[in-house]
Amino acid sequence: MTEIAQAAGAPPSGVRIVAIEQYGAGPFGSLYLADLGAEVIKIEDPRVGGDISRYIPPAQVGSESLFFETFNRGTKSILLNLKNPGGRSVIERLVASAVALFSNLTGDQPDALGIRYSQLAHLNQRSVCVALTGHETSGAETRLSAYDALIQAESGWAALTGDPDDPPTKSGLSIADDLAGLTAAIGLLSGVLSARATGVGRDVDANLYDSSLAMLSYPGTW
Numbered sequence: 076m077t078e079i080a081q082a083a084g085a086p087p088s089g090v091r092i093v094a095i096e097q098y099g100a101g102p103f104g105s106l107y108l109a110d111l112g113a114e115v116i117k118i119e120d121p122r123v124g125g126d127i128s129r130y131i132p133p134a135q136v137g138s139e140s141l142f143f144e145t146f147n148r149g150t151k152s153i154l155l156n157l158k159n160p161g162g163r164s165v166i167e168r169l170v171a172s173a174v175a176l177f178s179n180l181t182g183d184q185p186d187a188l189g190i191r192y193s194q195l196a197h198l199n200q201r202s203v204c205v206a207l208t209g210h211e212t213s214g215a216e217t218r219l220s221a222y223d224a225l226i227q228a229e230s231g232w233a234a235l236t237g238d239p240d241d242p243p244t245k246s247g248l249s250i251a252d253d254l255a256g257l258t259a260a261i262g263l264l265s266g267v268l269s270a271r272a273t274g275v276g277r278d279v280d281a282n283l284y285d286s287s288l289a290m291l292s293y294p295g296t297w
Contacts, residue, residue, distance in 0.1 A: 091173040092263070093118065093166070094150070095157070095190065097126040099223065099249055100283060101179025101207050102146035104256030108177075108263070109149035116169060117147060121154040157188050170195050174267050175203040177259065182208040182217030182282070192278045202276040203266035207259040210284050221283050223249040230287035235294055255286040 094105045095118045102117075109115040119125035124138065131142040156162040170176055176195065178185055185191050185206040192204040206212050209221020224245050227233045232251065237244035259281040266279045288295070 090114065090267070091116065091169075092175045092177055093169045093173045094177045094179075095188075096177065096179035096207075098128050098179075098252075099146060100252040100256045101177065101259070102126075102128070102150075102256070103253045104207065104258075104260035104263075105150065105177055106146055106148065107257065107260050115150040116173075117150045117152040118155050118157070118166065119152055121156055125152075125154060163189075166190075167195075167198055170202055171198045173199070173202065174270070175205060175263050177205045177207070177263055179207045179256075179259075181220070182206075182210055182212045185212060192276055196276065200275060201270040203263060203270055203279060204276070205259055205263045205266065205279045205281070207255060208280070208282045210282050212280050212282075223252045223283075226251040226283045226287050230284060231291060231295075232287060251283055251287050254290055255281060255283040258286040 089112065091114045092105065092108055093116050094101065096102055096105060097119070105113075105115045105117070117126070124130070126143060126147070128143045128146060129135075129138045129140055131140050134141040153165075155165055157166060176190055178188075178190055180188075185204070185208075186194075189195070190204060191206070192202065195202055195204060208217075209226070210216035210219050227236075227245050227250075228243060230251070233243035233245055236246055259279070262279040262281050266277055270276045
């Protein structure tokens with residue numbers, strides 16, 4: 076996919092995206108952007124040994140695993156403590172040269188880490204700040220944990236999966252994570268298009284729960 080996209084001059088080619096993400100949902104979305112030719116710089120937390128997916132078996136050796144490589148191929152990676160002044164200085168320099176900052180955190184963390192548009196616009200007025208969270212970024216549910224199986228149950232997907240007489244069943248794939256990642260990637264591209272037209276960036280919010288509810292489509296209507 077990368078060779079085809081680059082040969083065709085896909086729009087993300089040559090643009091930089093800073094990605095504060097780990098495990099599945101965020102990396103699945105930024106993976107598609109990297110495949111389309113974007114330069115994705117992944118930020119990993121050195122205090123916990125980087126992305127937790129580095130340590131998922133099978134075929135896991137040291138800080139590398141097939142799981143990690145599947146979700147992060149084609150991306151660059153640096154270890155950076157965002158709560159350290161030196162780390163903050165580095166992230167600010169990266170944002171100044173990037174079209175977007177893409178984060179995959181709990182809902183209260185983007186504000187706490189200072190990575191919302193209002194907190195970064197002075198560095199790059201065109202920057203697009205994408206927050207992919209489990210639930211909302213403001214309100215009572217900002218700190219709720221979210222993972223694929225929980226979201227499949229909470230949104231009603233599990234009740235639609237399997238035989239009619241069976242109990243609710245999770246899909247064999249982590250499709251709630253994957254769908255939310257793609258939703259956030261589409262939001263990022265839309266924000267970048269808007270910034271190119273207006274010269275002004277923005278926040279773009281996406282979350283696992285809302286993305287999954289929207290995917291109910293016609294069963295939800297029924």
